Amino acid sequence: MSTTPTRRKTTVAAFLRTAAVALLATSAVAGLASGPALAADGDVAWTVRTASNSYGAARSSFSYAVNPGGRVEDAMVVANRGPVPLNLAVYTADGFTTGAGQLDLLARDGKSVAVGAWVHADRGSVTIQPGKTAQVPFKISVPDNATPGDYVGGILTSLTRADQAEGINVDRRLGIRIKLRVGGELKPNLAIEDLHVTYGGKLNPFSRGDATVTYKIHNSGNAALSGQQAVSVSGPFGSLRAGAGGIAAPPELLPGESWTVTVPVRGVAPAVWLAATATLTPQLTDASGSTTPLKPVRATTHGWALPWMLALVLLVLVAALVGALRYRRRDRVRRRTREEARVRDAVEQALRGQEPQTS
Incomplete structure (x- = not known):
């Protein structure tokens, strides 16, 4: 969450006002929805889907195999299902896996280094009248030195509105996943x-x-x-x-x-x-x-x-055995000390009995 004059929510799952819509939005970004994804809140509603072209129709997400230095052109279709005009921001971002195991996309102010940096929409925003649709073309330019392998990101539409009751700006995002497999040696591990x-x-x-x-x-x-x-x-x-x-x-x-x-x-x-x-x-x-x-x-x-109870019993037995051995050792020392004292006293008495008599 970035700090502004009002707080801003940026995660895909958090920007929506109902759980049902949140699930739809998450599925759209993850590329799991079988049809157009819908974002709705009061009088605001829009959908996004892939364009029908040489890459296919009714695709759930964008997916390409591109060699380093390769180029791709495609488009996203945005439809306004609400009764008022919509002005949506359009941008791209790198993807990552959240702690909940879902695909998410970096916020607009996040730093993308792969898909989010290689994909460029032909406009930064789109205005759509009620009941109308608009195509948002984009181009993918893979760098000549791109490392082979898989990259995931997405192209998003975004609408920011102030929530007066909570005193925050709610950033509602809806997008489609883009998966790139850059040509070269694939090393899955x-x-x-x-x-x-x-x-x-x-x-x-x-x-x-x-x-x-x-x-x-x-x-x-x-x-x-x-x-x-x-x-x-x-x-x-x-x-x-x-x-x-x-x-x-x-x-x-x-x-x-x-x-x-x-x-x-x-x-x-x-x-x-x-x-x-x-x-x-x-x-x-x-x-x-x-x-x-x-x-x-x-x-x-x-x-x-x-087995902790058995271990405790064994510990008690070991402690008792050690105690008994120490007692026996101390007892032997005491008896040895008494015997040595007895012998010493007997020797002293014998020596005193042999002292010469004086007249």
């Missing part, structure tokens, strides 16, 4: 990092408890990737294995992005020394929308799984 396992036992030392496995998925390649996950926990030598079910798939991560995963594993035996294994199968989506699974990635870590 997901890595599992910072893998940890912790164990929570129960009072009954012989009952099974729960383990928690956490790790970070890092897209260390140059392609946008999703993935399928599997997590298991076992005792020494692979015994007493327990698996986690129903793990939600991570969002599609852009190159360089990371996603933290926390997986509970139920019914884990307190096998003292646990091995936790996370398996990740990357999923690569091509330009046609087909998904191909890649070679699985695995990582293993270890952690303690002590």
